Amino acid sequence: MLQAALRTSLNHLLQGSGWASARLAPFAGRRARFELPPFHLELCVAPDGLFELSAEEAAPDVVISLPAETPFLLPQGIDKVVSLAHVAGNAEFATELSFIFRRLNWDVEEDLSAVVGDIAARRLVQGAHQLIGWQKQAATRFAENLAEYLAYENPLLVPGGDFIALREGIGQFSAKLAEVEARLAKLAS
Numbered sequence: 079m080l081q082a083a084l085r086t087s088l089n090h091l092l093q094g095s096g097w098a099s100a101r102l103a104p105f106a107g108r109r110a111r112f113e114l115p116p117f118h119l120e121l122c123v124a125p126d127g128l129f130e131l132s133a134e135e136a137a138p139d140v141v142i143s144l145p146a147e148t149p150f151l152l153p154q155g156i157d158k159v160v161s162l163a164h165v166a167g168n169a170e171f172a173t174e175l176s177f178i179f180r181r182l183n184w185d186v187e188e189d190l191s192a193v194v195g196d197i198a199a200r201r202l203v204q205g206a207h208q209l210i211g212w213q214k215q216a217a218t219r220f221a222e223n224l225a226e227y228l229a230y231e232n233p234l235l236v237p238g239g240d241f242i243a244l245r246e247g248i249g250q251f252s253a254k255l256a257e258v259e260a261r262l263a264k265l266a267s
Contacts, residue, residue, distance in 0.1 A: 081119050081131055088121070089128045091182045098178045099127030108171050111138035115146050140167035140175065156180055 092099045106125040109132050111118060120132035132138070143164040145151075151158050160180060165172045186206075190199035228234045 080117070084119055085121060085129050085131055091184055092128055092178075094185055094188070095182055098182060101127070101174060101178060103127035105171055105174060108140070108168070109136060109138040110140045110142065110171070110175060113141065113143040114148055138167065140165065140172045142172070142175070 092102070102123050103126065105123045106127075107123065109120060109122045111120045111132075120138060121129040122132040124130045143166075144159065145162050148159055148162075151162070157180065160176060165176075187199050187203045190202055193199075194202070
């Protein structure tokens with residue numbers, strides 16, 4: 079059931095981007111296996127460039143293994159997920175799949191407009207973007223405030239400027255110590 083839902087979702091994205099299914103069409107009959115522990119999904123490229131569930135037990139042309147933390151990495155972008163994927167099999171097919179998946183975009187507003195209308199969909203998407211922006215801003219501020227607290231109020235961290243000054247002081251001390259050692263070596267010989 080989950081596999082059918084994923085296939086339907088992928089096909090919806092492919093149909094929304096006509097170029098993607100056109101690029102997949104030459105690979106008709108090729109099989110891809112996507113592994114995300116504990117799940118896996120086996121798909122076959124149909125002649126129309128869409129995916130169908132792989133019915134045969136034949137070996138896949140490409141196996142793409144994703145790390146278990148993939149759902150948590152998706153907010154960082156598809157490039158982050160793709161960079162951590164392990165790919166084995168037909169290089170040409172794998173390259174094409176990677177190209178397509180990196181460039182597929184879901185037009186949320188278009189899909190929402192079919193349900194709630196154009197204006198409401200536009201406002202919902204804008205509101206979601208504002209909420210996401212606010213959450214990122216809040217997380218950044220929280221991290222900055224926590225770092226400041228740990229550096230100044232409850233000194234578990236060394237403030238950046240103090241650390242740089244300490245590092246430079248240690249470097250100068252090390253240089254002077256090397257000079258003294260060189261002088262002592264000359265005196266000893």
